[in-house]
Each structure stands twice: as structure tokens, then as C-alpha cells.
Amino acid sequence: MRVSVVGAGYVGTSSAAVLAACGHDVTCVEQNDTRLQRWRRGDDPLGEPGLAELLVRSKVNFVPDPRSIALADVVIVAVGTPPDDRGRPDITQVDAAAVEIAEYARDDTLVLVRSTVPVGTCDRLQNGPLRRLRVVSNPEFLREGRALHDAFFPDRIVAGGPPEAQGVFEELYRRIIEGRDLPGGARGERVPVLWMSARSAELAKYAANGFLATKLSFVNEIANLAFTVGADASSVLGSMAFDPRIGPQYLHPGLGWGGSCFPKDTRALEAIADGAGYDFVVLRAAIEQNTRQLTRFAAAIELAVPSRGRVGMLGLAFKAGTADVRASPAIALARRLSSRGLTVTAFDPAVSAIADEPDVQVRPTVVDACDGADAVAIATEWPEFATIDLRALRRVTRGDLLFDGRCLISPSSAVAAGFRYRSLVGFGD
Numbered sequence: 001m002r003v004s005v006v007g008a009g010y011v012g013t014s015s016a017a018v019l020a021a022c023g024h025d026v027t028c029v030e031q032n033d034t035r036l037q038r039w040r041r042g043d044d045p046l047g048e049p050g051l052a053e054l055l056v057r058s059k060v061n062f063v064p065d066p067r068s069i070a071l072a073d074v075v076i077v078a079v080g081t082p083p084d085d086r087g088r089p090d091i092t093q094v095d096a097a098a099v100e101i102a103e104y105a106r107d108d109t110l111v112l113v114r115s116t117v118p119v120g121t122c123d124r125l126q127n128g129p130l131r132r133l134r135v136v137s138n139p140e141f142l143r144e145g146r147a148l149h150d151a152f153f154p155d156r157i158v159a160g161g162p163p164e165a166q167g168v169f170e171e172l173y174r175r176i177i178e179g180r181d182l183p184g185g186a187r188g189e190r191v192p193v194l195w196m197s198a199r200s201a202e203l204a205k206y207a208a209n210g211f212l213a214t215k216l217s218f219v220n221e222i223a224n225l226a227f228t229v230g231a232d233a234s235s236v237l238g239s240m241a242f243d244p245r246i247g248p249q250y251l252h253p254g255l256g257w258g259g260s261c262f263p264k265d266t267r268a269l270e271a272i273a274d275g276a277g278y279d280f281v282v283l284r285a286a287i288e289q290n291t292r293q294l295t296r297f298a299a300a301i302e303l304a305v306p307s308r309g310r311v312g313m314l315g316l317a318f319k320a321g322t323a324d325v326r327a328s329p330a331i332a333l334a335r336r337l338s339s340r341g342l343t344v345t346a347f348d349p350a351v352s353a354i355a356d357e358p359d360v361q362v363r364p365t366v367v368d369a370c371d372g373a374d375a376v377a378i379a380t381e382w383p384e385f386a387t388i389d390l391r392a393l394r395r396v397t398r399g400d401l402l403f404d405g406r407c408l409i410s411p412s413s414a415v416a417a418g419f420r421y422r423s424l425v426g427f428g429d
Ligand code: UGA
Pocket: 140, 141, 142, 143, 144, 145, 209, 212, 216, 249, 250, 251, 252, 253, 254, 255, 256, 257, 258, 259, 260, 261, 262, 265, 318, 319, 320, 381
């Protein structure tokens, strides 16, 4: 099938690469020339493992001109929906893409909306500018750092739209649904296709991210409470992992969830509920808890470190396995510490510089970041920080405080190396 993808961002390029690798003829339409040229050079701005190589290998075309949409059997909308100042998704780019698609696409073309959009967007497009076409909401559930794996082997495919679109839709994803004829002879399980209304599919995306974020906020509360009542957080959370109704994933406490999805999508979900006159009390609490989690960690550092002191920060990315610093708790922490007069020098294995971020000085190694620091703060859950040589680290730091914002280090090994160990939990607000 011929597929046009509008928007060469993260979702667009991951979808393009995977569909092209499944044998489709894929073209990405991208109007931002800098971004277009980067992808043409095989240069991935987010450093997603394997993505740039797969785009080249599977011969995805990058073009600036939307007229190529006229050749497509399927058009994928994968443009950005950044939050406005009240946290609501700004869907200007989706509407602009719809105008182009309406102008060029053939009758009955399948239009998949993969951008995360408010409930009712697909219905509005279907009954408005795209009425000649078949509009299907098809949210993505990819994790950064694992996008290709998640796209080739999804847990489920969620889609919603007119029932007559389902046949073409399933043909598009046939190899992935069947888990066979995948590149390199890889095989997967058969993937359930969950076909529903467009509104349900749109809400399903927010519901998944909102639930995972809420789970993490609850986990962080349990970790805090465990400390306060003299229990061990990892034993408590570890025991929950064995209950299949809870599951072992998203149980690791930290200084809060971040990234380009959870913060944006939880606020968007709250705005969707508000707009419908529904008070989503649990979600509001989860968002509030996430802010407090970071604030109490920052406050504990500020209280212990001498004024105008320096913090050696380990980690800048919003999570391990990515170079993405958007809505990173580590950056929020650096900003907050800097606003209180502390200096932050940081190391991250994937981030060598951050543009326009005066609150943090990026250093090339752990030792460079921590040399002479009054305290060390672990802010991203990179596995290499868990096995760091703590004695060597202590030899270069001036102070002996180690703040572990991701519960990576065992307290006893930190103490044995000469640190006073503080995890994220147990400090009053
Ligand atoms: C998230 C979802 O997991 C994807 O399913 C979804 O497709 C994506 O958003 C999106 O909407 O595009 P991602 O933003 O890549 O994916 O991040 P996650 O791996 O889910 O992590 C989110 C945050 O939770 C990170 O800050 C991470 O450090 C934190 N986290 C995660 C924890 O603190 N503890 C955990 O146990 C797991």
C-alpha cells in the first residue's frame, strides 16, 4: 500500500519506518526544512535506537510537498499537539494537516490520526473537512528508547472509526497483527486489534497514560509513607509486583514522572474532564503529587547543602535510555536548585549539551560533574549510576551527602563508601 505520513516527528517517523519495513511504500511529508534535511541525512534528533537506520534501509522518502498525498491509499496524521498555556492540546497543526489532506487525497482514502488529540477531534474532521474520506483514530503507545520494539510487537492495536474502514486498516498492519513476515525473520504473538468508536480510541490513549502516571504517583506516595513509618519501600513495592492484578511494571519510585507524554497527557485529560463538567479527582491528585514529589526532594537538598554550594547531578534525561530532556524532572530539579542560589554541574551518558539552559552546566564525566561538589544528586535512573564506584566518587566530592532521587543505590553501600545517604523519601514538606 502507499502511505503518506504527515509530520516527521517521533510518532511519524517511527510509524513510517515500521510500515515501510513491513513492505509498504512510505513517504513522510515534512514542511520544516531543517527537520526534513536532518532525516534525509539519517540524523535522528532524539537518538531513538535503530530508527534512523531503519528509515534509510526501508527507503522511506522525505518530501516537503503535500501533493504526494494524492498518491496515498492511507494518510497518517502525526503532527504535534503541544499544550497551550492552560494545558489543553493545541490542535492547530492537526487542523492544518486536515486542510492539506482534504485538498489532495483521493475519495475514500483512509486517514489515521496518530497524534494524541482531544476526544471528538476525529468525529469533527470526519463530519467536516475530511467528510469524503474515512477518518480513524489510531493512537500510539510507543515508549521512547523502545519505539521500534513497541511498534513491531505492540500489546494491542487500538483503532476507532467507521466500521467499513476496518478491512483496509487491518491490511495495513497485517504483518504486525499476525506477528510474521517481519523484517529479519522476527516473529511475534498475534496482536489483538481493538476496534471501537473514534471517541473511545482517543480517550483510550489518555486513559493509558493517565493510569500509568497515577500508578507512579501512588507508588511514590507509598515509598514516602514507608520511610515515614519505618518500613522498607522496596520490600513493600516488591511484594505488590507479585500480584498479577498490579503487575511488576511502573512500580519503581522516583522524584516524579516526566517526558513529553505523561505531563502533557495528564493535563490534557484533566482539561477534557473539566470541559465535560467532570471533576476527575484522582487524576488531579496524581498531578499534584508529582509536583510535590520533586519539590520535597529539592527542599531536602536545599536544607542540607551550604548556601551558594554546588550539587553534582547525575542524569539530565527524563528517563534512562533516551537523550530527551523535555519535561525532565532532572532539569526541573536543576532549575529549582539554581533559583535557590545553588550551582548545578551535571553528567548524563546521553546528553552532552543543553541549549538555552543556564541553570545547569553539563560536564563530560561523572567525576567532572561531582569534583568538589557539596552533594551528589541522582536524578535519572541510568543503570550505570547503580554500579558507580562510590568510594572513587567520594574521593572527589567535597561534601559527603548523596541524594538518591531514583532509589538506585543501596543505602549500606553508600554509607560504606563514606556518604551520608538520603533517598527521595522521608523529608517533610
Ligand atoms: C509513555 C508511555 O509509557 C507510552 O506507552 C506512550 O506511548 C508514550 O508515553 C506517549 O504517549 O507517547 P514515555 O514518555 O517514553 O512513554 O515514558 P515512560 O517510559 O512511560 O516513562 C515516563 C516517566 O515515568 C519517566 O519520567 C520515568 O522515569 C518514570 N517512571 C517510569 C518511573 O519513575 N518509575 C517507573 O517504574 C517507570
